[in-house]
Amino acid sequence: LSSLCKKIAEKTHPFTKIFINTAVKEDLSWFSSILSNSVGIHFINSTIWTDSDADIII
Numbered sequence: 673l674s675s676l677c678k679k680i681a682e683k684t685h686p687f688t689k690i691f692i693n694t695a696v697k698e699d700l701s702w703f704s705s706i707l708s709n710s711v712g713i714h715f716i717n718s719t720i721w722t723d724s725d726a727d728i729i730i
Contacts, residue, residue: 673699 675695683690690696723729 673703675699 675693676699679690679696692700
């Protein structure tokens, strides 16, 4: 979705129209296919983890 982010980042007003080029179209098509196959979107609350909570420490 990086090509879409680049286009949106330049806008200062909400609901401003953008031109959909091939790169943006491909990003949105990819996102649509991933989203339709996903089980849902899960959000987690941010917490502070200690070293003992980690499976691996690098």
